[in-house]
Amino acid sequence: MNAPADKFLAASAQVDSAAIAPLPNSRKIYVQGSRPDLRVPMREIVQSDTPTGFGGEKNPPVTVYDCSGPYTDPDAQIDIRSGLAALRANWIAERGDTELLADLSSEFGRARAADPRLDELRFPGLQRQPRRAKAGANVTQMHYARRGIITPEMEFVAIRENLKRQEYVESLKRSGPTGEKMARLLTRQHPGQSFGASIPAEITPEFVRSEIARGRAIIPNNINHPESEPMIIGRNFLVKINANIGNSALGSSINEEVDKMTWAIRWGGDTVMDLSTGKNIHETREWIVRNSPVPIGTVPIYQALEKVNGKAEDLTWEIFKDTLIEQAEQGVDYFTIHAGVLLRYVPLTADRMTGIVSRGGSIMAKWCLAHHQENFLYTHFEEICEIMKAYDVAFSLGDGLRPGSIYDANDEAQLGELKTLGELTQIAWKHDVQVMIEGPGHVPLHLIKENMDLQLEQCSEAPFYTLGPLTTDIAPGYDHITSGIGAATIGWYGCAMLCYVTPKEHLGLPDKDDVKTGIITYKLAAHAADLAKGHPGAQIRDNALSKARFEFRWDDQFNLGLDPDKAREFHDETLPKESAKVAHFCSMCGPHFCSMKITQDVRDFAAKQGLAESQAIEKGMEVKAIEFVKMGAEVYRQV
């Protein structure tokens, strides 16, 4: 950013250069779907050949899930002042159930658009008119799914979830004389333990449709966010993660938030929530949505509260409704709605250790008690559904009474609200509106399963979306880890999306470094969950990386990891020389002690014992192994 830190100017806004640098040895690829405009992005990580001493085979590229959108495509023109291309525009238009509006429907939105003082902040790039369902139409993916329609969005996610697995198997088989064996080795996976999930070997568009129709998965993609690349959230798909960004009254500028978004998706954020509470929420959101290839979620009550100067008691349904429409026409893909914070649950929090820790939950609790009335989000829930289905915004039913400490975990307030969220799910589904359910919070390890089991039962398997949970309260500064433990665990049990927690949790606003640390922590937690559930193909990346590690292909090991930059940096602190990247040891053991080196001798021994499986690959290894040992300390070699 060239603008001064304290003044953001739309005219000079620039993309963060770190967000568009190519990832090492990676290629952006697109898998073609059934129509020319259906191209599913993935990342291929190219590998080097296995050194001759280990077998010399070719290692085909490994395809990984890619949330980074056009930013990592060298052919894309990136200008955050113009926003991204509207890849879904035709799919939406050709369904013929929407209309373009002459102007914004939200009074607030129109006022902001007309305010000349905001000109220098305002996103300059949007030329489209807002779009809404025609009168009486329902434009949700769930509605289409229930009518048996497979949308391009559904086909897109089906292709995306499969990650070219079949092609990888074929490329392994073709890789040389040991191809069949390589294919078995590199795609073998432990059977999982899925606690009743129904994960097919191959994701088909029809499976996606059926899961959405059933309410067990959602594709959050507002018709006013045609820039988004469809993704799916559900227990029978890859576990997803969300990154929260957003400034506060004390916080950062618009450009910083856009930078956090592009940074978060680079490292694997599947969705991003904009939780801004400071000034210019509306304009900040526009910049983020227009530049985001991933679904954007918000908590509309935050902005509604700003509109009444922070006085919860002054909130009204009308102000909130206008906020929903304002944000729906900007293209927000899912709304956190704290409709389960009922008046009767509020007193149940009085004897808690930490009361109500959800901001939205506490705002609604305060409103309830100021008015001695039932939560207006609850009483107006069907009207909210009407708005949601006119734009295909998904519900993220907020857990306003989630526990903020181990002490408060799984208490009556929390579990009462969960039951209400289950009832609201049925109402939303009656309207064919997509729903996910938010979950805790702070929960000790052994009480996590109860959360998951109750959620599956009471919310009829609507996708669960949890914040962590944090498994202890005693490590401020490390809550990405206290919560990463809980996140991996609940993902294994069936949670569909994990909301990240950064190291700054409880302490301050995350900066870019914290965002990255949070993302990587949650990517690895989600992956640990995928492995444990037995998600088909999940182990492919582990297998490829471990093979690279065993063969001392250092660069491949780094590049196949979630954070190649950090891995390379750590390695180079001790062994910076480029030649060390092909050394047959690392700095931990040094040349004498390398266990992987010694294993070669073991393989040879085994081969001599006549183990059939081993004989082929061990052929000729003995001579190499002896040579190798004799090289002693001069073990570096150039490939």
Add this chain to the structure above:
Amino acid sequence: MNAPADKFLAASAQVDSAAIAPLPNSRKIYVQGSRPDLRVPMREIVQSDTPTGFGGEKNPPVTVYDCSGPYTDPDAQIDIRSGLAALRANWIAERGDTELLADLSSEFGRARAADPRLDELRFPGLQRQPRRAKAGANVTQMHYARRGIITPEMEFVAIRENLKRQEYVESLKRSGPTGEKMARLLTRQHPGQSFGASIPAEITPEFVRSEIARGRAIIPNNINHPESEPMIIGRNFLVKINANIGNSALGSSINEEVDKMTWAIRWGGDTVMDLSTGKNIHETREWIVRNSPVPIGTVPIYQALEKVNGKAEDLTWEIFKDTLIEQAEQGVDYFTIHAGVLLRYVPLTADRMTGIVSRGGSIMAKWCLAHHQENFLYTHFEEICEIMKAYDVAFSLGDGLRPGSIYDANDEAQLGELKTLGELTQIAWKHDVQVMIEGPGHVPLHLIKENMDLQLEQCSEAPFYTLGPLTTDIAPGYDHITSGIGAATIGWYGCAMLCYVTPKEHLGLPDKDDVKTGIITYKLAAHAADLAKGHPGAQIRDNALSKARFEFRWDDQFNLGLDPDKAREFHDETLPKESAKVAHFCSMCGPHFCSMKITQDVRDFAAKQGLAESQAIEKGMEVKAIEFVKMGAEVYRQV
């Protein structure tokens, strides 16, 4: 360190000043046992009073487990050239079953002691003669326990494990008119799920004795390491963590390793393993043991291999035996012995993804295949037991065939070796030698329980001591987290000690920062496990911290955490002013949105509803709450 980085000089060695700084608001205390020289160290974290608006009560100090030894005692004279005081010397001597030796029993030890070239490196402080059991005597804690003797070591750990819990309850009750309620609130804990553990409400010396006699726990404390503060490892006690240090051929100096040790114990390392493989292993170890208040473990085969210039095939039982005695007379408290790597298991690793990844395991495998003979650690196991019992060195039976990748988890080689470790446990127990069992490694989340269950069954509940396990292979640079997830999980299932993994795992040697990150990650994992098991009193620290958090006692929140420095640093990045430490909000939400502030109003509302429990503490809160809201943005206040 003032000496140049490349040259360590004993004469100028100094303690790391960071290791002896007092922890914020903390007091070193000693709990007196049944005899004057039995004083058990703990750390008390002093708290401020609750602000008047929240109730105004006094918050008594919270006592936490303290591994840091005399380093954090302001009254202690620390000079690493002299080493620590020998607090157990009398206990050992007065048992009358040991004798002082005129000289070192190890040939190698004598040679090193006589070598004038080592003078400038050698630890200058030890004036004691080595000690050994009298002929025919057995000086292990297990031996005493089985004869019904409660040693001072056993009493020490009993006091240590209880952490003054009863006194804390009493101090809460005495803290004011709401004392009884405070005591209930702050000591309440969720019932755990312990998978068959037998954790009593209060640890008595007799319980310690019975667990050691049963083999279900060990106190690793060599009679030649009288500086050590006894600690216990077993599934019915607090979960412990180990930190690995040690240089390599490419690595660091003696002073760096001593610094890593003092740094590791400051943050909570319960034991430290010295895994040095470079030059001067013997001298490095002497410095570490003499300055360590925690048990020191080693892998003697590493040093034995150095003695034969790195040629595994040249290893002999005689060289290894001399190494054991050399290290036992220095005071090493537990030895990793890879006696379960049997000849017949070695070929089972040939078709693995990553072969043998344990250094010790691969050395023994190589020896076996070079000689086509059974592992000499296995064939000489009873002779090793004779040495162990003469010094009370505990076995840590190494898992030389642990999986080095998700692919290899729970395979035939690994589980075969585990069974052999179970057989060796019975042999060691026949000699009354203390035993723990090492475990993996890389294991997906859903296969961890099988590891724990098989270990409990096949090793008759001897303490399990695992490296992680890492739950995915794909995050080099973040393996403290991939493994922290597995560590918390296996700790919950019954693992007694967790060997830390640092961010540098697979990439390089950890520096001091990495050591701290590894320690804190594992402390929080161990604590998450204690909570999940329902360890009595485990939740006290979470409750106290969460209460401080809710009451905006920022300094108390930081100080009660595992890393006060990091928490304070993160907070101050956004709100550095000292006044922010008493602000009723943080930088994440800003003053308008603070959910904890709003909760005060909720409590008031609940009180009005006539909830009996709440009425007392809510008295007079309404006026305060209204005042508070009116203060708006000027919410900072000085206590």
